[in-house]
Each structure stands twice: as structure tokens, then as C-alpha cells.
Amino acid sequence: MSRTKWGKGKVEVFALRIEILELFAQGQNQTEIYQTLVASGKLTVGMRTFSRHAKTLKDTDAATRTNPTPVKPPPPSPTKLQKPNDGGLPKAKFFHNPKPSDSTDW
Numbered sequence: 001m002s003r004t005k006w007g008k009g010k011v012e013v014f015a016l017r018i019e020i021l022e023l024f025a026q027g028q029n030q031t032e033i034y035q036t037l038v039a040s041g042k043l044t045v046g047m048r049t050f051s052r053h054a055k056t057l058k059d060t061d062a063a064t065r066t067n068p069t070p071v072k073p074p075p076p077s078p079t080k081l082q083k084p085n086d087g088g089l090p091k092a093k094f095f096h097n098p099k100p101s102d103s104t105d106w
Helices: 008-015 017-025 030-039 047-064
Strands: none
Touching: 008 017, 008 047, 017 030, 017 047, 030 047
16 A cells, blocks of 8 residues: 555544444454455555554544443441541650750760
């Protein structure tokens, strides 16, 4: 195949998006869809370009479909949470003296 102008492949695949998505829905894979469209003369880009844009179409189509079942919240945690004591801070286990009695400690 000869080289096409930049951006033409995306335009061709986007123009055929409805047909491509219908063929995906029928269970055809990218190679079969590509061969069908090239044989019918509707597509002139290479397989690699077609695959890149068809994957994008397929992914965005799947993302835009709505999920008929609502998402359930996760079940509550089996462990019980403990209440913090005195504002959540641990109790001090030592006493800090900012002015030591012996000046040699400094």
C-alpha cells in the first residue's frame, strides 16, 4: 500500500465507525473487519493504522455504554474500629525535662 496523508487513516476509520462497531458486535475480530473493509474498497489504510484506531473506537464505545446493574457498595470491614483515647494521641511514657539538673549533660 502506498503511504497516505497524515490524519487520513483516522478520518477513514472514524467515518466507518458505525459499521466497524456493528462488526465487532457480531463477533468479528480486527483482522476480519480490516479484510472485509479493504476487499469492499471502503478502507485504504494499513492494518497497523486500522488496528490502532479501531481499538480506540472499541474502547470508547465500551466506556460510553451504561451498566444496567448498579454498583453495590463494598461490605463493611469485619474488624471493629477502636475509639481513640484522649483525642487520639498516645499517652506519654516518659517525662521530658527541658532544663536538666546537671549542666554537664549539655
